[in-house]
Amino acid sequence: MIRKVRTHVNQNEPLVFELSSPGKTGYQLPDLDVPAVDAAGALGAENVRQEIADFPEVSEVEAIRHFTRLSTWNYAIDLGMYPLGSCTMKYNPRVNELVARTEGLAWAHPYQPQQLSQGAMEVMARLEAALLEITGMEAVTLQPAAGAHGELTGILLVRALLESRGGARKRILIPDSAHGTNPATAAIAGYQIENIQSNERGMLDVENLARTVSEDVAALMITNPNTLGVFEPNIGRIAEILHARGAQLYMDGANMNALAGITRPGDNGVDVMHLNLHKTFSTPHGGGGPGGGPVAVKAHLEPFLPVPRLKRAEGQWRFDYARPRTIGRVKAFYGNFGVLLRALAYILAHGGDGLRNATMDAVLNANYIRKALEPYYDLPHDEPVMHECVFSDSRQQKRGVRTGDIAKRLIDYGFHPYTVSFPLIVHGALMIEPTETESKRELDLFIDAMISIAKEVEDDPRTVLNAPHNTRTSRVDEVAAARKPVLRWKARR
Amino acid sequence: MLASLGIRSLEDLFAQLPEDVRLGRPLALEKGKSEYEIVEYFRARGAENAAGYPSFLGAGVYYHYRPVLVDTVISRGEFLTSYTPYQAEISQGTLATIFEFQTMMCQLTGMDVANASMYDGSTAVPEAAMMAARITGRRRLVVARTVHPEYRQVLATYARSQGLTVDEFGYDAETGAADLDGLTAKLDGATAAVILQSPNFFGVVEDVKSAAGTAHASGALLIDVFSEAVALGILRPPVEADIVAGELQSFAISPSYGGPYAGVIAAKEKYVRQLPGRLVGETVDTRGNRAFCLTLSTREQHIRREKATSNICTNQALIALMATVFMTVYGKQGLRELAEQNLAKAHYLAAKLPLRFSGPFFNEFVAAAESAETVNQALLEKKIVGGLPIECWYPELPNAVLVCATEMSRREDMDTLAEVFAQASELSKVGAR
Numbered sequence: 001m002i003r004k005v006r007t008h009v010n011q012n013e014p015l016v017f018e019l020s021s022p023g024k025t026g027y028q029l030p031d032l033d034v035p036a037v038d039a040a041g042a043l044g045a046e047n048v049r050q051e052i053a054d055f056p057e058v059s060e061v062e063a064i065r066h067f068t069r070l071s072t073w074n075y076a077i078d079l080g081m082y083p084l085g086s087c088t089m090k091y092n093p094r095v096n097e098l099v100a101r102t103e104g105l106a107w108a109h110p111y112q113p114q115q116l117s118q119g120a121m122e123v124m125a126r127l128e129a130a131l132l133e134i135t136g137m138e139a140v141t142l143q144p145a146a147g148a149h150g151e152l153t154g155i156l157l158v159r160a161l162l163e164s165r166g167g168a169r170k171r172i173l174i175p176d177s178a179h180g181t182n183p184a185t186a187a188i189a190g191y192q193i194e195n196i197q198s199n200e201r202g203m204l205d206v207e208n209l210a211r212t213v214s215e216d217v218a219a220l221m222i223t224n225p226n227t228l229g230v231f232e233p234n235i236g237r238i239a240e241i242l243h244a245r246g247a248q249l250y251m252d253g254a255n256m257n258a259l260a261g262i263t264r265p266g267d268n269g270v271d272v273m274h275l276n277l278h279k280t281f282s283t284p285h286g287g288g289g290p291g292g293g294p295v296a297v298k299a300h301l302e303p304f305l306p307v308p309r310l311k312r313a314e315g316q317w318r319f320d321y322a323r324p325r326t327i328g329r330v331k332a333f334y335g336n337f338g339v340l341l342r343a344l345a346y347i348l349a350h351g352g353d354g355l356r357n358a359t360m361d362a363v364l365n366a367n368y369i370r371k372a373l374e375p376y377y378d379l380p381h382d383e384p385v386m387h388e389c390v391f392s393d394s395r396q397q398k399r400g401v402r403t404g405d406i407a408k409r410l411i412d413y414g415f416h417p418y419t420v421s422f423p424l425i426v427h428g429a430l431m432i433e434p435t436e437t438e439s440k441r442e443l444d445l446f447i448d449a450m451i452s453i454a455k456e457v458e459d460d461p462r463t464v465l466n467a468p469h470n471t472r473t474s475r476v477d478e479v480a481a482a483r484k485p486v487l488r489w490k491a492r493r
Numbered sequence: 494m495l496a497s498l499g500i501r502s503l504e505d506l507f508a509q510l511p512e513d514v515r516l517g518r519p520l521a522l523e524k525g526k527s528e529y530e531i532v533e534y535f536r537a538r539g540a541e542n543a544a545g546y547p548s549f550l551g552a553g554v555y556y557h558y559r560p561v562l563v564d565t566v567i568s569r570g571e572f573l574t575s576y577t578p579y580q581a582e583i584s585q586g587t588l589a590t591i592f593e594f595q596t597m598m599c600q601l602t603g604m605d606v607a608n609a610s611m612y613d614g615s616t617a618v619p620e621a622a623m624m625a626a627r628i629t630g631r632r633r634l635v636v637a638r639t640v641h642p643e644y645r646q647v648l649a650t651y652a653r654s655q656g657l658t659v660d661e662f663g664y665d666a667e668t669g670a671a672d673l674d675g676l677t678a679k680l681d682g683a684t685a686a687v688i689l690q691s692p693n694f695f696g697v698v699e700d701v702k703s704a705a706g707t708a709h710a711s712g713a714l715l716i717d718v719f720s721e722a723v724a725l726g727i728l729r730p731p732v733e734a735d736i737v738a739g740e741l742q743s744f745a746i747s748p749s750y751g752g753p754y755a756g757v758i759a760a761k762e763k764y765v766r767q768l769p770g771r772l773v774g775e776t777v778d779t780r781g782n783r784a785f786c787l788t789l790s791t792r793e794q795h796i797r798r799e800k801a802t803s804n805i806c807t808n809q810a811l812i813a814l815m816a817t818v819f820m821t822v823y824g825k826q827g828l829r830e831l832a833e834q835n836l837a838k839a840h841y842l843a844a845k846l847p848l849r850f851s852g853p854f855f856n857e858f859v860a861a862a863e864s865a866e867t868v869n870q871a872l873l874e875k876k877i878v879g880g881l882p883i884e885c886w887y888p889e890l891p892n893a894v895l896v897c898a899t900e901m902s903r904r905e906d907m908d909t910l911a912e913v914f915a916q917a918s919e920l921s922k923v924g925a926r
Contacts, residue, residue, distance in 0.1 A: 015596075026823075110751035122541070287577065349531055368498065
């Protein structure tokens with residue numbers, strides 16, 4: 001039985017180009033207070049364009065209805081739970097949106113004089129200090145724009161360190177449970193990738209690692225807790241093995257929300273890590289960005305951090321560019337300041353105890369779901385989990401139903417799907433991360449939905465196989481989209 | 494909930510963590526604050542910045558008015574708090590707006606395809622450069638010194654890790670345009686791409702057509718970069734380029750002390766499979782209704798892992814939506830009028846200042862001050878932020894100031910700026926005597 005939702009009417013809407021009528025406008029500009037300039041005269045006739053063919057021409061009310069109608073076709077955190085494993089879709093406090101629009105901050109130009117930027121620099125400095133306390137690391141750059149960008153920065157730091165010690169080395173070790181960004185990042189940074197298999201408990205095999213790490217290994221990229229939600233208890237030993245061979249331990253901090261206030265990567269031998277501010281620290285996902293990907297390091301990597309670095313001198317914040325060993329810039333300016341600001345607002349709201357409570361609630365919620373669903377779905381690894389849990393579809397497969405089908409059926413029950421078919425080490429994975437911001441009531445509705453679907457798989461698998469049934473758009477033909485890509489609207493002439 | 498798990502306290506959830514990895518003390522952070530205290534904290538920080546100062550800064554970040562509709566739309570929870578649209582059935586809103594964004598980017602740039610956006614302009618440039626290297630199988634890039642200096646720094650960082658060579662070519666000291674005659678000598682059979690920015694960092698409009706001809710003659714691609722998107726409202730689109738990489742901050746994205754912004758890469762159709770970043774395509778659902786979905790994802794990291802075209806897994810969806818709403822509100826007529834106002838304001842101001850270069854410019858230009866520091870200090874005393882001294886990147890241009898005027902620049906402030914320039918010049922002449 002579907003308890004959480006029922007259908008309601010929603011509006012059709014064409015693309016904005018199909019709404020347009022010649023001459024319609026929705027903008028206002030003040031009268032020009034200086035003489036107009038002839039474009040051809042000022043720029044050269046050859047440099048001036050004709051009209052922008054087929055560009056939108058709509059009124060203000062048409063514009064707002066257009067976007068509002070489109071918005072109603074989306075699911076969102078504001079509508080309900082996103083049990084997306086590894087993605088940490090938690091509630092986004094609205095005060096963060098308000099403070100990000102504070103005039104002196106939102107309207108601050110990155111090149112305005114530093115003496116008139118002290119407030120913005122103070123925000124960055126305070127966030128740096130908080131992230132160091134939370135991670136146990138020794139220096140942090142806020143410049144990277146998102147998690148994958150942070151990964152790249154981190155690996156470039158490792159590369160620069162090793163070059164300064166005689167050679168960049170060739171290989172980066174990546175567990176088979178890792179996010180796809182890890183191998184892609186290592187490749188962009190110019191390294192060969194060596195996948196290492198997890199053991200039957202879903203963890204890194206320490207003895208195997210000890211045999212694999214040689215003098216041409218630059219680093220191991222580890223995710224902790226790993227993508228099964230399992231904490232690597234041997235993290236200290238793993239660091240020792242790497243350090244003994246002159247290699248570095250990189251930690252993907254995507255799952256920091258399972259650790260904050262409980263344990264600190266910096267205390268456990270991690271040399272370099274990135275954080276996803278849009279996950280742990282609650283910047284809204286916005287349909288896929290923007291994010292923030294600060295990289296925290298131990299002191300031996302600090303000289304290589306991107307320029308500029310914040311520095312306190314004579315009672316003022318300054319940007320220090322005189323850093324001869326830096327890897328350079330990874331982005332113009334100083335980072336996604338608007339995201340940094342939201343992360344600081346989140347940390348200020350929680351304080352140390354609040355962050356720890358959030359971690360504990362996230363772990364509680366994940367374990368609560370795991371326990372409730374264990375009778376209905378196969379649990380391939382029964383290690384204790386932290387903030388997420390991973391089932392497999394092996395029981396449902398016997399009825400011809402796969403994880404992707406169950407996920408689509410979940411939509412009919414009013415939920416966003418969990419993460420499908422990831423991590424790769426679990427065949428037919430259902431990866432579930434509730435986060436701490438879901439109430440018991442929402443969790444129970446989710447559990448009911450999952451149990452109900454498990455029963456449908458037994459009694460009426462076709463209902464699940466053809467889902468979703470109640471959405472305005474049914475399953476889309478992704479094969480056709482890729483075979484003959486239509487990537488833009490064109491006028492029919 | 495604890496009882497259902499057979500445990501007595503939340504601490505028991507962490508029993509599997511060895512004692513020696515645990516923190517064992519509270520985090521040394523202040524106690525959590527109320528909403529009111531947080532608002533007050535940031536208000537106080539904002540007041541420490543140059544709030545309310547008229548500013549003539551540009552250099553890749555521009556002050557343009559943000560229509561109210563932009564924040565109205567992006568504040569809707571369905572856009573603000575939705576995830577990446579992998580689940581097409583419940584993400585059609587985001588997918589449709591990205592499809593519109595891709596279309597508008599093509600209309601503005603004259604390219605055939607555009608991606609769903611990237612981090613920003615500075616990272617779009619190296620991504621475009623790596624794309625050109627994949628397409629041509631060549632490993633060398635030749636970049637104009639008139640490309641934004643920080644974009645070139647980011648390119649250098651990426652190129653080093655990829656083993657790509659970067660060479661630069663200069664500019665004409667008279668016009669401020671890239672030295673296309675000097676470019677020819679820099680090209681060889683190993684050159685993957687020529688990278689040019691128009692309008693360039695000095696504000697000067699470049700001859701994209703000639704640059705493309707020169708690049709193509711040696712089998713290289715032309716990557717055209719833009720950092721002031723409003724210029725596309727009036728400038729001829731760079732149709733001769735193979736790849737266009739740009740920054741969209743001008744389209745209703747707050748300066749926000751350097752980010753978040755949104756970049757974009759657009760290209761000729763034949764290069765679509767080498768485009769980095771997400772792409773949205775049109776298709777149908779099982780009922781035959783129009784639908785959109787992420788497509789060509791076999792280029793991307795979550796499928797291809799180490800063989801992906803880029804390690805990036807996000808676009809800047811919400812920021813790209815700001816730009817899409819902005820382009821919709823201004824529309825065909827408005828974007829042109831906005832560009833004309835920028836052109837008029839900048840030319841009004843330029844007429845009162847000594848210009849360093851003679852090339853055609855859109856809304857920013859390099860002025861020659863007697864002393865950049867004196868001028869800017871005098872302006873700060875009048876609570877005006879002057880232009881940007883660029884000597885730190887161009888040692889051969891001492892006291893050159895990059896000045897920008899947009900539709901938001903008031904005539905009285907421009908007059909003040911010109912007066913201060915003139916006074917500083919007089920003073921230094923007196924001093925010289």
